[in-house]
Amino acid sequence: AGDSAEVIKIGVIASLTGEVAVYGNAVAEAVKLYVEQFNEAGGIGGKKIKIIEYDDKGNATEAVNAYNRLVSSDNVVAIIGPVISTPTLSVAELSAADNVPMITGTATHPDVTKYGKNYFRACFEDPFQGGAITRFAADYLKAKSGAIIYNTSDAYSTGLKDSITATANEIGFTITATEGYAKGDVDFKAQLTNIIQTNPDVIFIPEYYQSAYLICKQARELGFTGTFLGVDGTDGILEMEGVDPSIVEGMYFANHFAADSTDPDVVKFVEDYNKKYGKNPNALAALGYDAAMILINAIKTVIENGGEGFALTNSAEHRQLIIDALRATELDCVTGNIKFDENNNPIKECVIIQIRDGANHFVANY
Amino acid sequence: MKPTRLIDKTWFRYIINTIAVLLAFGLLVLLTGPTGEGGLLNKYMSQIFIPMGINIILAVSLNLTAGFLGQLPLGHAGFMSVGAYAAALFSIHTDFPKAISFPLSLIVGGIVAAIFGILIGLPALRLKGDYLAIITLGFGEIIRVIILNIPKITGGAYGLKGIPKDTTVISTFVCVVITLFLIHALIKSRHGRAIISIREDEIASEASGIPTTYYKVTTFSFSAFFAGIAGGLYAHFIGVLDPAEFGFMRSVEILVMVVLGGMGSIIGSVVAAGALTVLPEVLRGFSEYRMVVYSLLLIVVMVFKPSGLFGRYDFSLCGAASDIAKAIKKLTHRNKLGIHEEAGK
């Protein structure tokens, strides 16, 4: 029974405007999709989930302000987000002190979950996928050498560069050149000229898809014929309006899920997302969806375990209950079956996807 | 004639101002609680005072060069970042007790920024106007790129983490008060007059015996010093430093506060910095339209009040009090006249 008008408030912090708005919007849209579906299906014993969403512009100060507002003014019971690593790190430390249940879908920086036991994430960490794609290059593609081009002003890109380099050293794979560029650059020809000079078999592009596409395009223009290897940020490259698929034909990238998977959960998600937003979901959307799913299911568990007349609040006690429920998560999600390790990171594999004939195709689990 | 003031004794004005500061302090403690929690306001509202204070320090210190010295620097965020990293590194790598380490780290941040101010000011201040703007913009970007590329020290793009979160509303307030006092003390002195005379006419200033280069560089490093303090506060507030935070847009944001408040008006900078910190928070509910509204507001204010909200108005408590007294007198006086007129009809 209970009061059917009662709602449970969850906060969302995402970069909705600014330079990284694309990622934030993908996550926010997916979260909304899940919450809508969940509420339509009846919520938790009639109680609906309400999300309060704030923009952080991808900026640490804004994220801290948004966090404070959600916790102190809006009295949310838990928070999803932020989306990219820098704001997430500054919120992580604050929230650890308050012990607020937090889950980010997408912040891949290793330290995010290290400040306290309250922070969870739906994605794997950077070192993991960096290692995976490097091993894939050596084992599966039998490549001998590779070069890296990365964004020096971005923690995500730099982190992946480091893990690729480390794995390469470990397995004896040759890195012929490592070149950097700055945020906002659109001309990579100088760096690519240097890279091509060293004749690598593959080029690692640990970067989001917008720049990755430009890099591939210019590398081809400069006569590079080898293979491009990307990361989860590459996902979405084919969804850009007016993209020329031939440029990225044959590219491999590590990802959280394969949209062409026949797994019924994935099929349904892709379909629903498509219906609501008129486009295919990318990995960020899938992770946002999963984050929402994991958190809401934990809340559901808490309420159901609370028994008749239980009213969820944002008290310290209830926060701990949600955190405990989160830790016990075992759920079939879009990006795979999720269970958390002792550091609140999901234990899951990454998938390798190849772009063939203008579409993503699942290649292997790694 | 010398403007008559309600209270003409300097020492008395100082007592009044001290009392006002103490009252403000008391109010702040009441609102936010002694530790930033447990006051009348919730934590979110209390915490806003910190970025507000940081922005006030940044705006007022930039006003020193932009408003009083009359130069146009576009790299203030660069000094802020230098101060932030210096203070943070100091805190991370020393283990004094917090009560010593935090204030000391702020001073270290300020001094390192001031040294950069001198290093950059010496060559840059040979140029004027837009050229100075561009060259300081360039220095700001260089600082940022260098911070990004010495990851061993600064953490590079990963950001610098593990900075103790020592900044509180109270410590911010103390820094704001000290900054305002020192900058006010500087402006209202022979040095301040020399600085303003450079803005008014550099050649005449030289001809009156003012060593303009010395004063320009000094002002520049002063301004950088306070930006460094603000950086230190920021570092210990947010806990993580990301070089991207200190880009060109940050410098522009600070400049906007100064210009909006009025170049050469300290109270203007304080009010504008306060308002522009709160405004985006008020607009948080409309995140999509937030920046559009913000930019429109900027244009509209400039078009209708190009000298900024306060022009060059300088605020003093006693001055304001006597202004109000005068206004009341005038009002009552006019009333009498009004009655008189009616009677005459």
Next chain:
Amino acid sequence: MNNGETLLNVRNLGINFAGLQALDDFNVQVAPEEIVGLIGPNGAGKTTVFNLLTNVYTPTKGSIDIEGNDTRGKSTHGVAQAGIARTFQNIRLFKNMTVIDNVKVALNNNLRCSMFETLLRLPTYWKEEREAEERALELLDVLNLRAHAYDLAGSLPYGAQRRLEIVRAIATNPKVLLLDEPAAGMNPSETAELMSNIRKIRDRFHVAIILIEHDMNLVMGVCERIIVLNYGLIIATGSPEEIRKNPTVIEAYLGQQRGE
């Protein structure tokens, strides 16, 4: 002081602007408390002399010394500190500062309060500020500007602005005062007043004055000696009477006098 005779000694001064020899072979010795007039057609190089004396431009040749101190290599403010003060042909006041602050800026040289004392508002600061205020008011009194002391300099009437420029120059405590067309834009009665003021300043502050002016009544009235420049060269020097009658000067500068 070297035997009390020559205060300012300018030898062989010259400057060249991208091929244009604006001034050449300019020599002058000025005694303490002397009033020297500098006249000549427009573009003769008069203002240029002032710019060279104050090191606003660097001379291509020649030397300037004041009380035996060579000013070469000094900055403009260094020259001001050494004792040469000036006014400008086109008024250059600190328009948005009060009249008294304009004067206080020029007093800066004689104030000693360090940055430290200032910022901490030590008693020395208060004492010095009080003294500066009094001194500035005294100086303003000399040219009847005290009533305007707390107005913005830019709001003063034109004549008062010219006077303020002179007060500001005196405030640097100079030994030589350079006045560039102080009577420009003044009507005859204002000019007459200025004439008496110039003498007053010389007597009261014991300065030597070099005066550029196109108003012959003023020049002939106050100057003890006049130097005439044309095309950057001195074409005549002498007493006002001598100059008035000098045919070269009449031809180049004065023109045929109206039969008055």
Next chain:
Amino acid sequence: MATLLSVKDMNVYYGVIHAVKGVSFDVEEGEIVTLIGANGAGKSTILKTISGMLRSKTGSIAFDGKDISNIEPYKLLGMGIAHVPEGRCIFQRLTVEENLEMGGYISKPAEVAAAIENVYNLFPRLKERRRQIAGTLSGGEQQMLAIGRAMMTKPRLIMMDEPSMGLAPILVQQIFQFIKELNASGTTILLVEQNAHMALRIANRGYVLETGRIVLEGKASELLTNESVKKAYLGG
């Protein structure tokens, strides 16, 4: 003679400062009319209002019978009114010759060269300095340039604001001589001067301005001998 310029009831404000208070006067075709008065009397303000840079609150300004009260400033030169502003206002960074060319902006290219030669004949000094950047000219040279520039289009009315300011005595005489010649060749002149003596000597008529009002008007020769004018503006 026809009335060329007619100003009626001009009132101009700078914010709250009432600078010109109900001034009316006429300039006949072919005349030299001078406005004299102390500093700040409002002389320059009147000229600026005629040329459209300031607006009068009341009254009207007519040129050659046409109302020009609300005309945009740039159209005046085409109608035949040139204004030599106070403080010279030459184009500082252009050369002397380029300044003159600008003066001929509205005339046909073919006429410009001849007009420049004409100016050079009047002011040989400018010819010597033709390639110099105008901002580095001496004060007097700049004044010559400003006058020369206004003559580039052969206007019907030239308004001059203190043309003798800062000029050497010989040049002052030359300039007044030149104004007379200019007038003799058919150009009407409205002259604002501090140097009342010289101005009244060449003018046909004069108006004496005090704090924004015309306090005296009449034939120039009469004003020259008027006691109060003598006392206030002629120095004795």
Next chain:
Amino acid sequence: MTFLYQILNGIQIGAIYALVALGYSMVYGIVKLINFAHGDIIMLGSYAVWYFMTRLNMPWWLATIATIIFCSIVGIIIEKLAYKPLRNSARISLLITAIGVSLFLQNTVQLIFTANPKMFVTFIPSGGFSIGNRSISYTTLITIAISAAIMVALTLLVSKTKIGKAMRAVSEDNRTAQLMGINVDNTISFTFALGSGLAAVAAVLYVCSYSQIAPTMGSMLGLKAFVAAVLGGIGSIPGAMLGGLLIGVAESLTKGYISSQLADAVLFGILIIVLLVKPTGFFGRGDREKV
């Protein structure tokens, strides 16, 4: 050979910088405004040409013309609404307004088209002119040719035509220009239209080279082009051209031989050194005050 390639790379981006710098210089020359919104006009132009071609299915030439007209009109509107009221205020107020306009354009476009970048398919034939086993693409050749042609045309316009003369007069002193019979409002509007039209041309060439359109694309491009304009001597037409190419080549060589990470720092370092040695840039005219 690599060296030659790096030079070619530099020329390619430099030609675009040059074109953008020309627009900056024109506007700066006349209103002494660092028009921070100039980069965003390029962004607007990129969206416009993309919209005209993909949504309205215009042929490329018509889309280009429409874009130029569109940008010119936007330029005039911005000038009339945001800059004109401030013509006689302090320069810094104008600068802040320009920043406001820049933010406004970026965020409005983002509201309409989202932050997700659009891809533009170039209409300039691929391939190019071979040098070694590299080639200069036709796009680059066309960009250089157009920049050079525009530079010549602008130089002629400013020095030979009536409107050019008016532009110079207004840039010196707009009050006095009125007394010369020059319509200042029209002249300034014309300059903005011209500058924005140049931005439109730059936008079209830019999207042909780099194919990606995003709301924030104008900022960095604008900044670098501005640096180029200052380096060449702001207000100077050949200066803008030279500055653009120089910045492009310097950037490319730095990335190629010094450090790709520090490229921006080196770029600004060059600017600083040049300004310190020659404070008005290569071709800038100093305006030393006469005392």
